[in-house]
Amino acid sequence: MYPYIFFDQTMIVLIPAILLTLYAQGKVKNNFSKYLQVQTRKNYTGAQVARILLNEQNLSEISIEITPGHMSDHYDPVNKILRLSKEVYAGSSIASVSVAAHEVGHAIQHDKGYVPLEIRNKIFPIASFGSSAAWFFIFVGFLIPALGGMIDIGILLFSVAVLFQIITLPVEFNASNRAMSLLAENDFITVNERVGAKKVLNAAALTYVAAMAAGIAQLIRLILIRDRRR
Structure with a gap:
């Protein structure tokens, strides 16, 4: 039974999700690289945009730092720090200001108590544990x-991880919508530049859709394997 966890006919369930993931990864890489080379007419850097927007939202206590890595940008709600990769922090491209504004969107969500974000933060510890521990229970089962019941425990834990991915979607789409509104309202990008900003943010959002699809497909596959075993 053990080899079936790695490869059997149920693998077909994963194929669409795998293809979507590859497409999403290529899309975000291409769009980010392309618009990282297109400078905005206003010439504000990502850090400047983030600082102005945060101050405008009465979030001046949030600091902005450079973080190592490529596309490693994120908002740290615990320490109230907006961490931007070097190319976003110092860049004045369409990609740079779009990503910076997106992270500001997350900071605003946290400040406003955006419900999907609150739910995601609450289940994060369980989801983080479940995404790794689930496989231990499944393999042992x-x-x-005689310990076949552990498979059900593993599937339950994996389900929480999938739920986390599902809840992440509205959080990310909302942050991107906020970013587009903030950039336009504050005249950081021109009307023509909004097209590029949307492409960057939509491509990034697609990676979360792909991650959710992959998680759901894997969950379905695990259930099929379990039921066939019984």
Whole structure:
């Protein structure tokens, strides 16, 4: 039974999700790279845009720092720090200001108590544990028939991780919508530049859609394997 966890006919369930993931990764890479080379007419850097927007939202206590890595931008709600990659922090491209504004969107969500974000933060510890621990329970359940009930525990834990991915979608789409509104309202980008900003943010959002699809597909596959085993 053990090999079935890695490869059997149920793998077909994963194929659409795998293809979507590859497409999404290529899309975000291409769009980010393309618009990282297109400078905005206003010439504000990502850090400047973020600082202005945060101050405008009465969030001046949030600091902005450079973080190592490529596309490693994120908002840290615990320490109230907006961490931007070097190319976003110091860049004045369409991609740079779009990503910076997106992270500001997350900071605003946290400040306003955006419900999907609150739910996601609450289940994060369980989801983080479940995404890794689930496989231990599933493997043990398959290896030791007498402990078959552990498969159900593993599937339940994996389900929480999938739920986390599902809840992440509205959080990310909302942050992107906020970003587009903030950039336009504050005249950081021109009407023509909004097209590029949307492409960057939509491509990034697609990666979360792909992650959710992959999680759901894997969950379905695990259930099919479990039911066939029984």
